[in-house]
Amino acid sequence: MHGSDAKSARSKRFMEKEGRAEAFKQVKKHGIDAIVALGGDGTFRGAVEFNKEHEIPFVGLPCTIDNDLYGTDYTIGYDTAINTAMEAIDKIRDTADAHDRLFIIEVMGRDAGYIALHSGIATGAEHILIPERKTDIEELVASLQEKERRKKLVNMVVVAEGDEFGGANEVAKVVKERLPFMDTRVCILGHIQRGGSPTCLDRLIASRMGYAAVESLLEGRHNVMVGILNNRMHYTLLERAVKSKQKISEEWIKIVKILAS
Amino acid sequence: MHGSDAKSARSKRFMEKEGRAEAFKQVKKHGIDAIVALGGDGTFRGAVEFNKEHEIPFVGLPCTIDNDLYGTDYTIGYDTAINTAMEAIDKIRDTADAHDRLFIIEVMGRDAGYIALHSGIATGAEHILIPERKTDIEELVASLQEKERRKKLVNMVVVAEGDEFGGANEVAKVVKERLPFMDTRVCILGHIQRGGSPTCLDRLIASRMGYAAVESLLEGRHNVMVGILNNRMHYTLLERAVKSKQKISEEWIKIVKILAS
Amino acid sequence: MHGSDAKSARSKRFMEKEGRAEAFKQVKKHGIDAIVALGGDGTFRGAVEFNKEHEIPFVGLPCTIDNDLYGTDYTIGYDTAINTAMEAIDKIRDTADAHDRLFIIEVMGRDAGYIALHSGIATGAEHILIPERKTDIEELVASLQEKERRKKLVNMVVVAEGDEFGGANEVAKVVKERLPFMDTRVCILGHIQRGGSPTCLDRLIASRMGYAAVESLLEGRHNVMVGILNNRMHYTLLERAVKSKQKISEEWIKIVKILAS
C-alpha cells in the first residue's frame, strides 16, 4: 500500500498541447472510456485543458496532503500526513520536555496552514503560525517572554513553511536574537510527511470517493471533482474547483488563540 | 497521552442512589461547578440519574470505540481503534497472502458493526459481517466456493464480535466444515483495540468537543451530549442520547456489498 | 518490504523425492549455480534431503520468528515479531491499568519461549510462562494471591502458546476458578506476530547474513547455515543445525524469576 511502486509524478509533456494530444492517442488506443484522475490543483488544471481539446469523460478525486481544495472537507492523503507530523512532533516533545528547550518546528504547507494547525493542536503546541494569518512576531516574542516569567513551560511552536514570516528558520532567528537565554532549536519535518502507509480514514475516504467517481461516470456527471462536504458527497465542476481554495474555519482559529494565551 | 495513568473504569457504587449522593457531596466539597463527563451509554445513563437527584450542570462528551452514539458522527477513541485494527489486519494479510490462507478475523463491536465495517473496507476484506445485518452463512460459503472456483484469491473475512452468527469462531466452524480444503484460521484482535496513543483525528475531535463543552456550560446549555454532525457541532439532550443508536449508513452497506461480489 | 508479494509458503511436493527431482530440473534449466534458502527447521531438513539426491551448493539463512535455531543468536524475523508483540501488549496494558484487570496474554511459540520471554520482560509482565520451564500453576495462583493481599498491582501474565499448561485459555481457566474475584481476561495475539514491515535489526541481520552467504559460497563453504554467535559470523553444517535447538540462557531465566517475586 506504499506509494513506492507508482510513478505518480507529473509529466512535463502533458503541460503542452502536443503532449496532451499524444496522451489522448494512448487513451483511445487502449480503449479507455473515462478517466478518474487523482491529484490537486495542477492535476485538475491539466484535466480542464485536456477536456477542452479532447472528448473523454473525466472525474477528479482530491488528493493532496495540503487539504486546501475547494469543494471538499477532506483530501486523500491529508490524514496520513497529519498523523506523520504529529508522531514526529510527539517525539520531539520528549526531548523538549527533558531539556526545557524551545523547538520551532516547520511542517509542510506553502499556501495552506491546515497541517500546521491540526498537528499543532494535536500535540499541544503553544503557538501555531500559518500562511492564512499574519505572523505577529512581536506578539510571539512577548508571549514567550511572559510565559517564561510565569515559569510556564513553553516548548513548541509549529510553523507552516509558508507562514508570513518565512518558515521556522526565520522565526528562530528572531527568537534567538530577542530571547537569547532560551535554548531554541529548529526542526524541519520535510518530506517524511509525504510518505508512509495510509491511515484508515484516508483509505475510507478513498474508497468512498472512488465509489462515487464510478457512480458519477455511470450517471453521466463529468468534469467534476468528487468531494465530501459536511459528510455528504459533493460534486464541484473542475473549472470551479481550480479557482478557489478551502478556507480555514473560524472555529479552529479561535481554538488556536485560546491555546496561545 | 496513553490512558495508562487514568483510572477510568466505571464505579459500581455510582449505580446506587447512596453512591451518587456520596459523589455529589465530594463534588460540593471540592467546589466543582460543573461536570464534563467522557463516556458512552453507561456514563450518560448515570449522568441522567445523577441529574434527577442532584443539581449540577452536566455536559457529556461521546467517548467510545464503538462509534454508535446517537447525535454524533464521531466518538472520541473510534479513529484510534480502527487504525489499530487496520494495522493488525494488514499484518495478518502478509501471512494470508504468503500462504493462501483464509483468515476469519474478529474485531470489537458487540452491538455495533462500525469497527468491522471500516477496518474491513480499509484492509480490503472480501466479506464483512456485522450485527446490523443478517449474516447469511450459506451465501458466505457459496461466495467463497465460487471465488475458489474462479481462482480469485480470497483471504480475509472480518467479523464483528456481535454479528448475528456469533463471532469469528462460529463462522469458522461452518466454513471449515463446508470448505475443508481451505486452510482457515481464526484471529481475535481483542483488547489491543482499546489502547494506544490517540490518532490525530481523535485528538482534534477531543479538542473541538472539549472547547464546545466549555462554551456550552458558559452559555447555560446543560445536560446535553456534545456531538459533531455533518461537520457542525450538535447538542443532544442526554435523555434523548441514551435512547437511540447511530445507524450504519446505506452508503457503506452498498460499498460492502460491491466488495463482496 | 512487506511479505505480501512473496509466495513463501512451503511446497508439499518438495517433501517427496519426485518433487525434489522436478525442483532440481528447474534449477538446472534456469542456470542457477547455488541456492541460498531462508527458513527454519523444515526448510533446512528439506535442504539436507535435496543435497543427498542432487548436487548443488546450498547455504541456509535462519529465518523464523521463534529464534530457536541452533548455531545463531538471532534469526531473521525475530526482532520484528517481538516488537509487534510488545506494542500489542503495551496497548493491552492501557486497559489493564485503567480497569485493574488481569490479562493472560498468549504469544506465539509452540516449542520455544523466546517471544514470551522477551516481550514479557519488555512490557513488565509479572509472570512469564514458557515451554522450557515447568509451569507451576499453584505457585502462580499463590503469587497472584499474595500480590493482591499486598495491594500490589498485578495485571499481566504472558504465556507462550506451547507452555506446559497448554496456553492462555488453560491458565485463565484455573485462575478464574481459584481467584474468582479477579477480573481476568484472555488475549491471544495470534498471526499479527508474523507480519509487518521489518525492524532495523532484522534488516541489518539479513544484510549481514546475506553478505556472508555469498562469501561462503564463493569460498566453497557449502551446506551450512549462516549464523551470528556472540556477534561473529558462525557456520553450522545443516545436518547439525536441524538436530538441536537454541536453549534459553540462564541469565534470562534469572531475570524472569526476579520480576515474578
Place this chain on the structure above:
Amino acid sequence: MHGSDAKSARSKRFMEKEGRAEAFKQVKKHGIDAIVALGGDGTFRGAVEFNKEHEIPFVGLPCTIDNDLYGTDYTIGYDTAINTAMEAIDKIRDTADAHDRLFIIEVMGRDAGYIALHSGIATGAEHILIPERKTDIEELVASLQEKERRKKLVNMVVVAEGDEFGGANEVAKVVKERLPFMDTRVCILGHIQRGGSPTCLDRLIASRMGYAAVESLLEGRHNVMVGILNNRMHYTLLERAVKSKQKISEEWIKIVKILAS
C-alpha cells in the same frame, strides 16, 4: 515509557566542584548507598570527577543514541534511534521513488557514523557518508553520474551530521552544482531521532544491564560501566571508558562499499 516525564538534562552546576559537593550532601541526606548513572561520555566524565572527591559506589550504564561508547556493542537508546531514522527514510523513499528524485538525508552523529551506517543499510541507501571515513565527494559525484548513465535508479544518500564534508547541506551544494539535471533535495531528520517509545531490544538491553548493575554493586565491583560485548556482560573501568570510542567494524565498511558499487 516516553521520556517526557523525566528531567534528564545535564546540570551545569555539577560541572563545578561545589556543585558536586552539594550533590554528595543530598545523596547522603537521602541515605543513598550507591549510584547507577545512565548516560554517555559526559555523564561518565562527571562520575569520574565525583568519585575522586566523594566516596560512593558508582556504576554506569551506557545510554546514548550514538552507540559509540568503548566497552559495549550496544548502548541503550540506539536501537530506538535507528528504527526511528529508518521509518522516516522509508517514508522519504516513497516520494523519491514516485518522482525519481535524489534525497540527501542527514541523520544524527556528530562524531559517530553508526546511525547513518545502519539506517542507510536498512533502507537500501546507495551511498552512506560517515565521520569515520573520508568523504570523497568526487567519487560520489562520479558514481551518481555513472549510475545515471546506466539508468540505475539512485535516490538516497544518507549522511551523518559529522561527516567530513560537513553534513547534508554541504554535500547537496556540490551535487546540485555538478549534477544540475538531478532533482536533488535535502532532508535533515533532526530531533525526532531522540524521542519515542523504546524498542524491544532497547528495553531488553536496559533490563539486562540494570540487572548486571545491581549485581555488580552487590559484588563490590564499582566505578565501572556495564556493557555487552559479544553477547556477554562486560565491565569497563569508567576512567578507561571515557578515553576511547567504539570503532566501526571493517565488516560493515565492506558491506557499505559493496552497496555503493
